[in-house]
Amino acid sequence: xxxxxxxxxxDPFALMRSMLRDFDRTSPGRVTQPVFPAVNVWxxxxxxxxxxxxxxxxxxxxxxxxxxxxxxLSGERKAPEIPEGGRWHRNERGFGKFARSVRLxxxxxxxxxxARMTNGVLRIVIGRPEEDKPRKIEIKAA
Amino acid sequence: MTNDVTHTADKTAAETPETTTGRRIYRPLTDIxxxxxxxxxxxxMPGVAAEDVDITLEKRVLTIRGKVHAxxxxxxxxxxxxxxEGDFERAFTMSDDxxxxxxxxxxxxxxxxxTLPRAAEAQPKKITVTAS
Numbered sequence: 575x576x577x578x579x580x581x582x583x584x585d586p587f588a589l590m591r592s593m594l595r596d597f598d599r600t601s602p603g604r605v606t607q608p609v610f611p612a613v614n615v616w617x618x619x620x621x622x623x624x625x626x627x628x629x630x631x632x633x634x635x636x637x638x639x640x641x642x643x644x645x646x647l648s649g650e651r652k653a654p655e656i657p658e659g660g661r662w663h664r665n666e667r668g669f670g671k672f673a674r675s676v677r678l679x680x681x682x683x684x685x686x687x688x689a690r691m692t693n694g695v696l697r698i699v700i701g702r703p704e705e706d707k708p709r710k711i712e713i714k715a716a
Numbered sequence: 717m718t719n720d721v722t723h724t725a726d727k728t729a730a731e732t733p734e735t736t737t738g739r740r741i742y743r744p745l746t747d748i749x750x751x752x753x754x755x756x757x758x759x760x761m762p763g764v765a766a767e768d769v770d771i772t773l774e775k776r777v778l779t780i781r782g783k784v785h786a787x788x789x790x791x792x793x794x795x796x797x798x799x800x801e802g803d804f805e806r807a808f809t810m811s812d813d814x815x816x817x818x819x820x821x822x823x824x825x826x827x828x829x830x831t832l833p834r835a836a837e838a839q840p841k842k843i844t845v846t847a848s
Contacts, residue, residue: 585733612727612799616792623789627762627799629826654758656749663748667760694762694826695787 610672611647611696617679619708621701624676629694630654630667638689638698640682645698648673680706730805740802744782744828754814754833761804762826763787769828773816779807780828 616623626647628636636649653669656662678700686701730743744759757780761769764782772779782804788794813835820831
């Protein structure tokens, strides 16, 4: 691998970054198939939310199910339709079936799960059941 | 929620200068397909609405920028993160036979599809050879 030293004089870390990137690509720990979709989990007193980036997935192709305290997200990313005679220049996006499960900190009630998809970002909000909500304990005067 | 570290498909940062706010700029994953009448690009830009996409073609350089709407749910704090949020930016050097006025752009489910038809005079013409 050739690392040009003369480019990007203004950024002294550019070379280090590009070497690290190459290292990441070749080191064996990273060859494992990455998990899709990446999820972010949000927590609050009233609810827990899970957001996931699912670009190019039709909301109709996403399946969300809750069983006790496990939420499963599954679906399929469909490959784009290429017109006849089309030729690939680049294919960086991935396609195929996916599934992911997230363990929730409580048993979720079916009717308290709400999912919404905007611009390829899925947001699932799960309301906390009443008995799981944090309770303020009053201190009584002796 | 487990505390295991999961390997997810990382979003790579774009090779652009730093932002003043310290926000990351990501490089959208792109599929490019050559068709009979031009080139089609499909860029993954989750969280970007159609009106927040900015496309310019200047001196053969096609630049695509997308502004992301943050998805912080109300009254909730981030507890576990596998992906970062940030704007998208990527540039491509094209051949010079594209007409900037004829570029078609469309956003659906977080994927931007760009169609760049080649200029009419640049389209290959088939010449038939007749036997004399």
